[in-house]
Amino acid sequence: MSWEVVMGLEVHLQLATKSKIFSGAANQFGAEPNVQACAVDLGMPGMLPVLNSEAVRYAVMFGLAIDARLGKRSVFDRKNYFYPDLPKGYQVSQFFEPIVCEGKFDIPMEDGSVFPIRITRAHLEEDAGKSVHDLYSGQTGVDLNRAGTPLLEIVTEPDFRTAAQAVAYLKALHSLAIYLGISDGNMAEGSMRCDINISLRASGSEAFGTRTEIKNVNSFKFVEKAIAVETERQQDLLESGGTITQETRLYDADKNETRAMRSKEVANDYRYFPEPDLLPIIIDDEYIEAIRDTLPELPRVKQTRFISQYELSQYDAALLADTPTLAQFFETAATVSKAPKLAANWILGDLAGALNREDLDISQSPVSAEALAGLIVRIADETLSSKLAKQVFEGLWQQEGTADAIIETRGLKQVTDTGALEAMVDQVIADCPDQVTQYRAAEESKQKKLIGFFVGQVMKASKGQANPQLLNTLLVSKLGES
Amino acid sequence: MSLESLTYATASELSSALHTGKISAVELTEACLNAIATHNSEVNAVITLCEDAAIAEAKAADLQLHNGSAGPLTGVPLLHKDIFCTRNVPTTCASKMLRNFIPPYDATVVSRLRTAGTVMLGKTNMDEFAMGSSTETSVFGVTRNPWDLNCVPGGSSGGAAAAVAAGFAPLSTGTDTGGSIRQPASLCGITGLKPTYGRVSRLGIIAFASSLDQAGPMTRTVEDAALMLQAMSGIDAGDSTSADLEVPDFSAGLNQPVAGLRIGVPKEYFNHNLDEQVAKKIHEALDELVKEGAELVDIELPHTEQGIATYYIIAPAEASTNLSRYDGVRFGHRCENPENLNDLYERSRSEGFGEEVQRRILVGTYALSAGFYDAYFKKAQQVRRLISEDFKKAFEHCDVIAGPAAPGTAFPLGAKSDDPLAMYLEDIYTLSVNLAGLPGLSVPAGLINGMPVGLQLIGRAFDETTLLRMGHRFQLRTKHHLARPTMAGANQ
Numbered sequence: 001m002s003w004e005v006v007m008g009l010e011v012h013l014q015l016a017t018k019s020k021i022f023s024g025a026a027n028q029f030g031a032e033p034n035v036q037a038c039a040v041d042l043g044m045p046g047m048l049p050v051l052n053s054e055a056v057r058y059a060v061m062f063g064l065a066i067d068a069r070l071g072k073r074s075v076f077d078r079k080n081y082f083y084p085d086l087p088k089g090y091q092v093s094q095f096f097e098p099i100v101c102e103g104k105f106d107i108p109m110e111d112g113s114v115f116p117i118r119i120t121r122a123h124l125e126e127d128a129g130k131s132v133h134d135l136y137s138g139q140t141g142v143d144l145n146r147a148g149t150p151l152l153e154i155v156t157e158p159d160f161r162t163a164a165q166a167v168a169y170l171k172a173l174h175s176l177a178i179y180l181g182i183s184d185g186n187m188a189e190g191s192m193r194c195d196i197n198i199s200l201r202a203s204g205s206e207a208f209g210t211r212t213e214i215k216n217v218n219s220f221k222f223v224e225k226a227i228a229v230e231t232e233r234q235q236d237l238l239e240s241g242g243t244i245t246q247e248t249r250l251y252d253a254d255k256n257e258t259r260a261m262r263s264k265e266v267a268n269d270y271r272y273f274p275e276p277d278l279l280p281i282i283i284d285d286e287y288i289e290a291i292r293d294t295l296p297e298l299p300r301v302k303q304t305r306f307i308s309q310y311e312l313s314q315y316d317a318a319l320l321a322d323t324p325t326l327a328q329f330f331e332t333a334a335t336v337s338k339a340p341k342l343a344a345n346w347i348l349g350d351l352a353g354a355l356n357r358e359d360l361d362i363s364q365s366p367v368s369a370e371a372l373a374g375l376i377v378r379i380a381d382e383t384l385s386s387k388l389a390k391q392v393f394e395g396l397w398q399q400e401g402t403a404d405a406i407i408e409t410r411g412l413k414q415v416t417d418t419g420a421l422e423a424m425v426d427q428v429i430a431d432c433p434d435q436v437t438q439y440r441a442a443e444e445s446k447q448k449k450l451i452g453f454f455v456g457q458v459m460k461a462s463k464g465q466a467n468p469q470l471l472n473t474l475l476v477s478k479l480g481e482s
Numbered sequence: 483m484s485l486e487s488l489t490y491a492t493a494s495e496l497s498s499a500l501h502t503g504k505i506s507a508v509e510l511t512e513a514c515l516n517a518i519a520t521h522n523s524e525v526n527a528v529i530t531l532c533e534d535a536a537i538a539e540a541k542a543a544d545l546q547l548h549n550g551s552a553g554p555l556t557g558v559p560l561l562h563k564d565i566f567c568t569r570n571v572p573t574t575c576a577s578k579m580l581r582n583f584i585p586p587y588d589a590t591v592v593s594r595l596r597t598a599g600t601v602m603l604g605k606t607n608m609d610e611f612a613m614g615s616s617t618e619t620s621v622f623g624v625t626r627n628p629w630d631l632n633c634v635p636g637g638s639s640g641g642a643a644a645a646v647a648a649g650f651a652p653l654s655t656g657t658d659t660g661g662s663i664r665q666p667a668s669l670c671g672i673t674g675l676k677p678t679y680g681r682v683s684r685l686g687i688i689a690f691a692s693s694l695d696q697a698g699p700m701t702r703t704v705e706d707a708a709l710m711l712q713a714m715s716g717i718d719a720g721d722s723t724s725a726d727l728e729v730p731d732f733s734a735g736l737n738q739p740v741a742g743l744r745i746g747v748p749k750e751y752f753n754h755n756l757d758e759q760v761a762k763k764i765h766e767a768l769d770e771l772v773k774e775g776a777e778l779v780d781i782e783l784p785h786t787e788q789g790i791a792t793y794y795i796i797a798p799a800e801a802s803t804n805l806s807r808y809d810g811v812r813f814g815h816r817c818e819n820p821e822n823l824n825d826l827y828e829r830s831r832s833e834g835f836g837e838e839v840q841r842r843i844l845v846g847t848y849a850l851s852a853g854f855y856d857a858y859f860k861k862a863q864q865v866r867r868l869i870s871e872d873f874k875k876a877f878e879h880c881d882v883i884a885g886p887a888a889p890g891t892a893f894p895l896g897a898k899s900d901d902p903l904a905m906y907l908e909d910i911y912t913l914s915v916n917l918a919g920l921p922g923l924s925v926p927a928g929l930i931n932g933m934p935v936g937l938q939l940i941g942r943a944f945d946e947t948t949l950l951r952m953g954h955r956f957q958l959r960t961k962h963h964l965a966r967p968t969m970a971g972a973n974q
Binding site: 039042043044045046047048049050051078080082084087088089090142268269271272273276277278279 | 799
């Protein structure tokens with residue numbers, strides 16, 4: 001029997017506002033425990049929430065970016081449950097009337113196709129604190145720095161059928177959030193966390209199977225793995241005649257398995273009701289249009305433009321448009337060098353490789369877009385062979401100066417002078433009579449292989465600076481003379 | 483001025499005595515502290531006394547009075563209900579749960595009254611977490627009614643009402659979620675105003691039911707209430723539900739005549755629930771206002787009866803989640819040696835909360851539970867809207883609505899302790915005002931068998947001015963507010 005996987009995703013996106021959603025405490029990651037929690041965040045008696053209007057603006061930006069219907073009137077509700085890292089005993093969220101209603105999201109897939117999914121809703125809520133279990137033996141610490149961090153919870157319809165679709169969606173969402181500037185997108189710090197609702201049904205069946213929810217998966221790789229192992233688990237269970245229990249499960253990355261959360265970690269009845277300490281959020285068309293005017297060019301639009309304007313492949317365009325910083329870097333390099341394809345290749349090739357090695361972000365690149373463009377110009381005008389170019393790039397990385405300066409000081413200029421090159425070729429032919437004889441005796445198809453030896457010798461003699469095309473032409477003609 | 487006349491003077495009288503140098507703020511503060519020292523053991527209205535801080539504040543007030551920077555409340559002593567957070571002073575809500583809680587901040591009301599120059603004498607007793615109508619559920623013991631020490635002072639702001647009635651302070655703050663200012667004001671023969679929801683900031687007031695809670699003044703006269711409300715009112719960026727409206731000059735509006743104003747008399751407020759003698763007193767009071775030129779209009783508030791059920795779903799529902807923060811984790815009572823997390827929660831909360839508080843948490847939790855939400859909470863919200871509509875319609879025919887503040891006079895201690903429903907009926911005339919968010923004023927309307935009765939005046943939203951004007955006119959005409967309890971040793 002063949003099975004179809006059906007998935008819907010819930011993403012918790014931390015919004016990069018300066019202060020928390022309901023208090024003036026700083027909204028930053030990494031401070032000493034409990035130093036970024038004020039009386040409101042601590043749920044002290046008599047304290048009241050005051051909505052951060054920036055969080056509302058970010059939610060509206062997101063709503064506009066996915067063509068969603070915006071809730072002109074949205075309301076906060078209390079979600080009630082007890083846990084030590086939830087100071088008030090309730091989380092302020094939006095249950096009945098969210099700020100962002102139905103929207104759509106076109107996901108660019110690697111093969112160049114577009115996979116559309118439906119967004120059910122996105123709502124504002126506050127994050128909880130953190131329980132720290134491994135710091136004190138036999139005891140649990142509570143760090144409330146994160147309590148009150150604004151979250152946008154983005155819920156999709158059950159439109160995903162493969163892990164690749166799910167991951168592509170998350171990547172596109174991540175990219176969009178960074179474009180909009182509403183999140184720092186730092187997955188390792190929990191800025192984007194994903195819950196996966198997953199069920200199986202017999203291929204061709206209309207009815208949904210019983211689903212499980214995998215909570216809090218915080219990397220693209222883990223999402224892919226969690227889906228794979230949970231699919232396998234459900235499939236094995238169903239094929240052995242078992243039934244799926246609707247439950248919340250955790251993905252354990254170390255063991256690469258999902259397991260049911262203990263029942264007491266799952267509160268069943270949240271007793272939602274409207275939060276009386278906050279007024280409804282009312283937004284009007286004027287407010288919405290003012291925000292629309294501030295929206296940047298979004299990833300999908302940029303990709304399409306890269307393809308048409310710079311004649312890039314869908315794949316390269318998607319990669320380069322992933323973050324606004326990278327896209328900007330590319331556009332600068334492309335414009336200055338007037339060689340967009342070369343620029344794309346160098347950015348996605350050598351530069352990306354070097355950045356990866358040093359664990360650097362494009363914004364931290366020691367090679368600026370202008371500097372890289374300087375190098376590309378010299379490749380385009382054939383001053384540099386690709387081999388020499390790599391050496392110049394190394395110089396740029398070491399910040400030895402502009403490409404031209406490095407070419408000069410390192411003496412890396414390609415030898416394109418026919419006379420000089422001819423002399424070197426003649427010398428090599430004279431020095432290697434055996435190889436010359438062998439070459440001349442060989443079949444034409446074999447000669448192509450044998451010529452490599454002479455190329456290597458001349459390159460060695462020229463310290464790698466010989467223009468390869470020119471050299472090839474010369475060698476073919478000289479060796480051909482008998 | 484003698485000591486007794488000092489402690490029974492109004493804030494307005496004291497203010498002019500302070501400004502003309504007839505008394506000093508320190509003398510006045512000492513007189514109040516003295517009255518508390520003499521009688522609090524009988525009344526138990528004050529549960530925290532701040533003698534040293536009060537004297538220091540009084541000295542500062544005297545300096546201001548000397549250098550001309552004093553306002554109308556500078557140097558006037560007051561007491562805060564123990565539901566208002568007071569910086570570095572215990573704030574307990576009269577609960578074992580918060581018995582050792584000392585907030586590092588002032589409630590907005592407290593800081594505004596501080597800025598106005600008042601001298602904080604201490605904190606007053608109340609029903610635990612403001613849940614009650616008799617001030618019998620306090621962990622600090624019952625407060626007694628100064629008019630009859632065997633009777634309750636009403637509640638939940640019973641300590642505040644008893645303190646003003648006993649001459650401990652001319653001013654005290656109260657909070658009113660379903661009648662907690664007006665009913666004790668009625669039972670103790672003082673003036674109490676619940677302002678419109680949103681008029682006074684709730685920031686720093688320990689929440690009972692957020693959509694109903696409102697702080698207000700408890701005083702000897704309407705004139706004082708206007709003075710105090712002025713200092714308490716206005717938008718607060720820290721309370722999203724505080725109203726962004728200009729605050730009128732309440733004192734300036736007091737002396738307008740009431741002639742031509744229409745007083746709506748709801749028939750539902752004078753039915754079988756009301757003590758006949760109280761009804762008579764209220765009618766007498768209305769006759770006095772008619773003599774001032776006001777006109778009586780019969781009106782209907784058809785959902786009055788449903789108000790109780792509605793209130794006792796919404797208030798406990800909100801309370802059940804407002805009180806979730808008392809979990810023994812960060813502050814408040816924590817049980818000894820918890821075995822695990824659930825044990826910590828269960829025992830800390832079972833030990834820390836009294837019976838009535840637990841009852842309301844359970845009722846509220848039930849009303850919000852899956853499967854019951856629509857039948858209870860949602861339905862109650864719908865009825866709440868109907869109640870608001872009732873008032874809106876009524877105010878098409880009148881400017882003020884008048885009736886009793888409570889169905890009877892003060893009842894004996896313990897009389898209703900075992901009968902929550904009888905206790906809940908105490909608020910039948912007050913709680914629909916909270917549900918509708920309107921202002922309500924209780925002014926003394928005479929005595930029945932030596933016990934005070936309060937006339938309640940209800941106004942349109944944010945029209946405290948008309949209420950105060952009518953209340954003031956009533957007090958200019960009648961002398962009910964001047965009656966004093968005959969406590970042993972008190973001035974007769």
